[in-house]
Amino acid sequence: MLPPMSALKNLGSEIDRASELRTSQSELDKQWAKAKIMHIVDARLAVQGSELHLLNSSEVNSLISSGKFLEGERYFLGLDRADGTSYFAWHTAWTNEPGSDEEKYSGFETLREIGSSLSPKFLSLAFHAIGLANWHEVHPRCSRCGAPTTVGLGGSVRICTEDESQHHPRTDSAVIVLVKDKDDRLLLGHNPIWPEKRFSNFAGFLEPGETFEQCVAREVFEESGITVDEISYMTSQPWPFPASIMIAFSAVTNKPHEAQGDGIEITEVRWFSRDEMKEAIKTGELLLPPSISVARRMIESWYSAQAGRDLGDLVGGESWRP
Numbered sequence: 001m002l003p004p005m006s007a008l009k010n011l012g013s014e015i016d017r018a019s020e021l022r023t024s025q026s027e028l029d030k031q032w033a034k035a036k037i038m039h040i041v042d043a044r045l046a047v048q049g050s051e052l053h054l055l056n057s058s059e060v061n062s063l064i065s066s067g068k069f070l071e072g073e074r075y076f077l078g079l080d081r082a083d084g085t086s087y088f089a090w091h092t093a094w095t096n097e098p099g100s101d102e103e104k105y106s107g108f109e110t111l112r113e114i115g116s117s118l119s120p121k122f123l124s125l126a127f128h129a130i131g132l133a134n135w136h137e138v139h140p141r142c143s144r145c146g147a148p149t150t151v152g153l154g155g156s157v158r159i160c161t162e163d164e165s166q167h168h169p170r171t172d173s174a175v176i177v178l179v180k181d182k183d184d185r186l187l188l189g190h191n192p193i194w195p196e197k198r199f200s201n202f203a204g205f206l207e208p209g210e211t212f213e214q215c216v217a218r219e220v221f222e223e224s225g226i227t228v229d230e231i232s233y234m235t236s237q238p239w240p241f242p243a244s245i246m247i248a249f250s251a252v253t254n255k256p257h258e259a260q261g262d263g264i265e266i267t268e269v270r271w272f273s274r275d276e277m278k279e280a281i282k283t284g285e286l287l288l289p290p291s292i293s294v295a296r297r298m299i300e301s302w303y304s305a306q307a308g309r310d311l312g313d314l315v316g317g318e319s320w321r322p
């Protein structure tokens with residue numbers, strides 16, 4: 001379960017990415033030999049119950065020599081600051097892909113599925129590993145000359161085999177906004193691709209040349225038709241689906257009555273006081289975003305900002321995309 005929003009700023013603090021080790025292949029090999037290794041296939045993580053199923057290097061070797069999985073790639077994730085444990089991701093594929101999804105994905109889950117049951121340390125490692133895997137998967141060739149690229153620096157770059165240019169993983173910036181009015185009510189919107197009754201905060205991608213604040217004002221206006229000010233930074237969270245970082249802000253409008261969905265991305269908007277939210281969750285009229293999302297953290301932080309409010313009021317009213 002993710003920590004409350006106040007603790008999100010420490011997400012990943014248990015891990016030292018130790019980038020100085022990435023330049024030495026012999027050092028990386030040494031770390032690999034004693035590492036705890038996340039097993040990634042088809043953007044899914046190997047799991048055991050509600051935990052990650054971490055392998056050691058000899059287990060990886062047996063899975064390769066048995067012919068079940070290809071050799072794949074190794075991505076160095078860092079060292080545990082507490083005990084020096086080395087963490088890697090092993091990004092591989094089936095040698096012969098099983099016919100049915102059931103057979104394929106038995107023992108594997110997406111980060112969306114497993115994410116909310118992981119500790120902050122493993123959630124952070126998984127964000128890193130899946131973000132890298134997603135990027136490597138779709139960047140087999142050089143964007144300058146089209147030649148094949150290979151994994152370099154422990155998985156932190158790809159290098160062109162022709163012109164030796166280095167290519168770095170891309171992270172797409174997206175803002176997400178907690179919109180309030182002067183009475184401290186919260187505005188949420190419904191996106192038609194979500195399950196019915198699910199409402200969340202407003203969000204969108206940063207465009208070239210835009211500041212975060214401009215992006216906040218533009219996205220809120222586009223999706224809900226209202227102008228906002230008092231824009232302030234709250235927190236951030238990696239969101240590697242496939243390659244985003246969510247940068248969270250709060251903002252205030254003095255024209256709450258003008259709010260309406262754009263009819264495309266947002267088909268319905270609703271204002272909630274805390275009492276109204278509590279009631280809507282109780283009656284099943286409102287489903288909040290899932291607990292792995294920063295949106296959920298933002299809504300919880302607003303809800304619990306008033307003394308005497310219990311986050312238990314919000315439990316149960318959540319869903320994920322089908």
Ligand SMILES: [Zn+2]
Pocket residue numbers: 142143144145146147160161162163164165
């Ligand atoms: Zn090239």
